[in-house]
Amino acid sequence: MAELVITNLRKSYGNVVAVADFNLEIADQEFVVLVGPSGCGKSTTLRMIAGLEDISGGTIAIGGRVVNELQPKDRDIAMVFQNYALYQHMTVYDNLAFGLRNRRVPETAIDEEIQRVSRILSIEPLLDRRPRQLSGGQQQRVALGRCIVRNPAVFLFDEPLSNLDAQLRAQMRLEIKELRQRVPTTAVFVTHDQVEAMTLGDRIVVMKDGLVQQVGTPLELYRRPRNRFVASFIGSPAMNFLEMRAETAGAGMVLTGLGLSLAIPSRFAPGLAARAGRSVVVGVRPQHARLGVASGDDHVGLSGRLMVTEQLGDEQLLAVRIGSGDFRLAGIDPERVFAPGETIAAAIAIENLHLFDSETGAALR
Amino acid sequence: MTARRRILGLDEKQRFMIALIAPAVLALIAFQIVPILAGANASFRDWSLHDPQKTWVGLKNYLHVLGDHDFLTIVLPNTFGFMFASVGLSLVAGLMMAMLLNRRFAGRWLVQTVILLPLMVAPVIAAIMVRWMFNDQFGVVNAILGLFGIEPLAWLTQRWTAFFAILLTDVWLWTPWFTLLLLAGLQSLPPEPFEAAQIDAASPWRTFRYITLPMLRPVMVVCIVIRSIDAFRTFDIVWTISGGGPARATEVFSIYAYVEAFQFLNFGRGSAAAIIGAIIIVVFAMLLYRILNRWVEVSK
Amino acid sequence: MTRASRVPAERSKGFFEALAPGGRRMLFGLAAIGVCLIFAFPVFWLVLTALRPGYAVYYVHRGTDFTLDNFLEVIVQEAVLKGMFNSFMISTLATVISLGVTVTSGYMLSRFKGPIPNTWFSLIYVFRCVPYVSWVLPLYFVTQSLGIFDTYWGLLLPHVAVHICFFSWIMKGFFDGIDPSMEYAAMIDGCSRWGAFWRVAMPAAIPGLTALAILCWLYTWNEFLFALILTSHQTQILTVVMAQFVHELGMDWHLMSATGVLALGPALIVTIFGQKYVIRGLKV
Numbered sequence: 001m002a003e004l005v006i007t008n009l010r011k012s013y014g015n016v017v018a019v020a021d022f023n024l025e026i027a028d029q030e031f032v033v034l035v036g037p038s039g040c041g042k043s044t045t046l047r048m049i050a051g052l053e054d055i056s057g058g059t060i061a062i063g064g065r066v067v068n069e070l071q072p073k074d075r076d077i078a079m080v081f082q083n084y085a086l087y088q089h090m091t092v093y094d095n096l097a098f099g100l101r102n103r104r105v106p107e108t109a110i111d112e113e114i115q116r117v118s119r120i121l122s123i124e125p126l127l128d129r130r131p132r133q134l135s136g137g138q139q140q141r142v143a144l145g146r147c148i149v150r151n152p153a154v155f156l157f158d159e160p161l162s163n164l165d166a167q168l169r170a171q172m173r174l175e176i177k178e179l180r181q182r183v184p185t186t187a188v189f190v191t192h193d194q195v196e197a198m199t200l201g202d203r204i205v206v207m208k209d210g211l212v213q214q215v216g217t218p219l220e221l222y223r224r225p226r227n228r229f230v231a232s233f234i235g236s237p238a239m240n241f242l243e244m245r246a247e248t249a250g251a252g253m254v255l256t257g258l259g260l261s262l263a264i265p266s267r268f269a270p271g272l273a274a275r276a277g278r279s280v281v282v283g284v285r286p287q288h289a290r291l292g293v294a295s296g297d298d299h300v301g302l303s304g305r306l307m308v309t310e311q312l313g314d315e316q317l318l319a320v321r322i323g324s325g326d327f328r329l330a331g332i333d334p335e336r337v338f339a340p341g342e343t344i345a346a347a348i349a350i351e352n353l354h355l356f357d358s359e360t361g362a363a364l365r
Numbered sequence: 366m367t368a369r370r371r372i373l374g375l376d377e378k379q380r381f382m383i384a385l386i387a388p389a390v391l392a393l394i395a396f397q398i399v400p401i402l403a404g405a406n407a408s409f410r411d412w413s414l415h416d417p418q419k420t421w422v423g424l425k426n427y428l429h430v431l432g433d434h435d436f437l438t439i440v441l442p443n444t445f446g447f448m449f450a451s452v453g454l455s456l457v458a459g460l461m462m463a464m465l466l467n468r469r470f471a472g473r474w475l476v477q478t479v480i481l482l483p484l485m486v487a488p489v490i491a492a493i494m495v496r497w498m499f500n501d502q503f504g505v506v507n508a509i510l511g512l513f514g515i516e517p518l519a520w521l522t523q524r525w526t527a528f529f530a531i532l533l534t535d536v537w538l539w540t541p542w543f544t545l546l547l548l549a550g551l552q553s554l555p556p557e558p559f560e561a562a563q564i565d566a567a568s569p570w571r572t573f574r575y576i577t578l579p580m581l582r583p584v585m586v587v588c589i590v591i592r593s594i595d596a597f598r599t600f601d602i603v604w605t606i607s608g609g610g611p612a613r614a615t616e617v618f619s620i621y622a623y624v625e626a627f628q629f630l631n632f633g634r635g636s637a638a639a640i641i642g643a644i645i646i647v648v649f650a651m652l653l654y655r656i657l658n659r660w661v662e663v664s665k
Numbered sequence: 666m667t668r669a670s671r672v673p674a675e676r677s678k679g680f681f682e683a684l685a686p687g688g689r690r691m692l693f694g695l696a697a698i699g700v701c702l703i704f705a706f707p708v709f710w711l712v713l714t715a716l717r718p719g720y721a722v723y724y725v726h727r728g729t730d731f732t733l734d735n736f737l738e739v740i741v742q743e744a745v746l747k748g749m750f751n752s753f754m755i756s757t758l759a760t761v762i763s764l765g766v767t768v769t770s771g772y773m774l775s776r777f778k779g780p781i782p783n784t785w786f787s788l789i790y791v792f793r794c795v796p797y798v799s800w801v802l803p804l805y806f807v808t809q810s811l812g813i814f815d816t817y818w819g820l821l822l823p824h825v826a827v828h829i830c831f832f833s834w835i836m837k838g839f840f841d842g843i844d845p846s847m848e849y850a851a852m853i854d855g856c857s858r859w860g861a862f863w864r865v866a867m868p869a870a871i872p873g874l875t876a877l878a879i880l881c882w883l884y885t886w887n888e889f890l891f892a893l894i895l896t897s898h899q900t901q902i903l904t905v906v907m908a909q910f911v912h913e914l915g916m917d918w919h920l921m922s923a924t925g926v927l928a929l930g931p932a933l934i935v936t937i938f939g940q941k942y943v944i945r946g947l948k949v
């Protein structure tokens with residue numbers, strides 16, 4: 001079994017804390033993505049798992065064994081680096097064989113394994129070439145091959161697609177997903193790109209400033225972000241945020257501000273009553289705002305002046321001025337024509353509203 | 366805006382370019398090109414102090430040098446042997462020092478300063494120090510050997526021991542140069558292949574042999590070629606330690622040329638020797654560069 | 666497929682791994698100390714000999730008499746005094762002139778393309794490879810016929826000429842690392858080409874120039890062959906004076922060592938103070 005259990009992991013450089021209180025249990029063959037802005041501690045965490053960084057506190061256990069004190073080579077892991085880290089002056093074949101040769105695996109076994117893996121990755125014609133003669137995508141496949149050949153308990157990926165251009169990145173994402181089906185192994189994948197996280201991960205760990213913000217499946221993170229940061233990080237175009245005030249209004253609440261008044265019946269947000277008189281941040285995804293006037297008490301309406309339209313071919317994006325900021329709408333009919341400065345009315349289902357505490361950013365429901 | 370007049374057929378930009386290099390060109394012509402041409406001229410003439418006719422004799426001087434038994438069997442082998450030995454030893458020692466200095470440790474600054482000490486010592490002074498240390502009566506080397514019951518050696522009056530002292534001086538002087546350049550090379554290597562090697566269970570020796578060394582090859586090639594050219598023309602330390610003796614046994618090429626010109630006062634032959642040496646080293650340097658480059662290319 | 670590589674195969678423990686971390690560190694420390702001793706020893710021995718009076722030269726390592734008399738005796742000798750002074754002047758002047766002449770040359774090679782820079786670059790490249798001795802012999806005659814043999818100019822100009830090739834190449838490297846858009850901006854703002862060079866590019870190259878100046882000074886201070894051939898009694902240079910002492914003085918090693926230490930002095934001072942400038946300047 002190769003489950004990866006991380007308990008209370010901490011990393012500090014002197015007084016600076018890079019990773020704090022990281023807890024995670026990864027099941028065998030699960031693919032977990034660590035995602036977050038640069039400096040959030042995701043790479044540091046990965047390198048601690050690999051053994052390339054010392055651990056300041058906590059434990060890491062692979063397959064039931066605590067590996068804190070073990071050298072990288074003894075942890076039964078393999079790693080794909082951002083800039084491939086191939087051995088430039090060795091042929092592709094030797095690159096793949098290096099790790100096995102160091103472990104005194106007999107040459108025939110090595111050759112068998114290399115042939116098998118290069119078939120999976122379609123790099124057989126490249127075996128005699130040197131890394132400098134390969135394209136970025138080919139080099140990345142060789143780096144993947146180097147890992148698969150080792151048959152480790154855990155795969156580690158350190159932003160492997162960040163050096164590729166957008167088109168290649170999309171293609172490699174598919175290849176990695178297909179590879180997973182053929183070689184299912186426990187994996188930890190680090191990236192700053194939320195699209196990669198959403199498409200590749202069984203579960204996603206969102207990190208910021210060394211702290212775990214939320215752990216969940218892609219859909220969980222999308223539908224029920226636990227705080228404002230996760231809500232703003234996941235989903236594209238990013239969520240809109242409106243600073244409003246909660247006031248009591250009859251049996252329910254009303255959110256006021258920015259020239260708007262949103263009526264929230266109590267059945268939708270029972271906890272909101274406790275926040276009467278305080279400010280609340282309302283989050284709305286651009287895809288959830290429909291053009292038109294709100295009808296029924298399960299919808300609320302917004303309106304503002306149209307500033308900019310962006311034509312994407314299969315949809316339009318609108319930026320509507322509300323208060324001092326721009327509210328974006330997505331999924332608008334691309335054929336529809338708008339006049340600049342036109343007043344736009346949008347309706348949003350209340351169940352699609354996200355409410356956050358304006359100080360802590362925590363989700364209110 | 367600048368005028369677009371052409372003076373002497375050159376526009377403003379070209380005039381500026383020439384103005385920038387004018388002093389350098391003049392100095393180069395007067396004090397490098399002209400002397401070389403004058404030297405070439407002298408080499409074809411019978412020009413010695415007791416015969417100031419400077420009559421043209423064609424290749425007589427060249428043939429004399431190339432036919433000189435001592436030149437072929439002593440001077441050239443000495444020079445090339447010295448070159449290979451010095452460059453080889455300094456390279457290996459420099460590489461070891463560079464690996465040593467590449468990691469952070471307490472007192473590293475001190476070790477670094479000491480290792481770079483030889484770089485600021487004049488070769489002549491280094492030669493003097495060595496000559497004193499290897500003095501057969503009072504030198505410290507013989508004193509230490511005496512502690513082990515070994516008879517004192519007449520270091521500087523025998524060919525091979527004198528050669529050894531000269532070689533030691535050159536290695537002492539130039540290892541720091543190799544160290545500096547190799548250290549800079551080491552520090553510019555990307556860390557990722559080394560991390561991958563850690564994960565790939567490579568031992569320190571295998572990491573060094575299969576990863577560090579190949580990546581350092583370009584820097585090493587440059588160092589070897591430059592240093593080889595310099596080692597070929599060594600003069601200072603040989604002159605000071607042994608004067609080329611005993612009886613010309615440790616004579617190297619530049620001393621040979623000097624002796625011909627300023628002791629035998631035969632400037633024609635001295636110039637011919639100098640030019641022969643120049644041709645040898647230029648050809649050798651090109652060959653060396655080509656061979657080493659192929660070595661680096663193959664590894665790529 | 667075999668899961669043979671699933672369990673990491675046993676590797677025989679290398680020598681270094683067999684040692685406990687403490688043992689490894691001790692080996693490393695011993696190596697570092699050994700290295701220091703080897704490199705520092707000749708200089709240490711020279712200084713020690715210089716501090717011992719004449720009669721103690723026969724057993725430098727034993728005995729406890731120390732004296733500064735050697736230095737006093739040596740420093741009043743005319744050859745030594747003049748040698749130090751002349752060497753200092755030549756080193757400084759050669760550095761200033763070489764840098765001055767080559768900085769424009771390097772700038773030109775960096776900023777311009779075309780037949781003129783290409784020719785100049787090839788010329789420099791070829792002459793960089795020619796060994797010194799091939800032209801120092803005829804320089805003897807050139808300086809004599811120009812009447813500058815055994816004078817400052819007779820030594821300075823050849824030094825400058827030698828540096829042209831090497832320094833132009835290095836200066837080109839410095840200027841290659843400086844963004845030319847600042848100079849274009851200056852020219853649009855009304856500077857002439859020379860103004861752009863002098864006021865914008867040069868200041869940016871100062872760290873590199875300083876490093877090169879220090880290295881040039883040290884090189885000229887330590888130089889021997891040119892000084893030997895191109896000077897005689899009028900312009901004595903310290904390195905030549907010392908070499909002559911060796912061949913003439915014979916047994917007076919305490920005096921020799923004192924002279925040697927005196928010759929090392931300025932180089933040591935320049936190195937200690939210049940070290941960080943050199944490292945900073947060459948870090949381009």
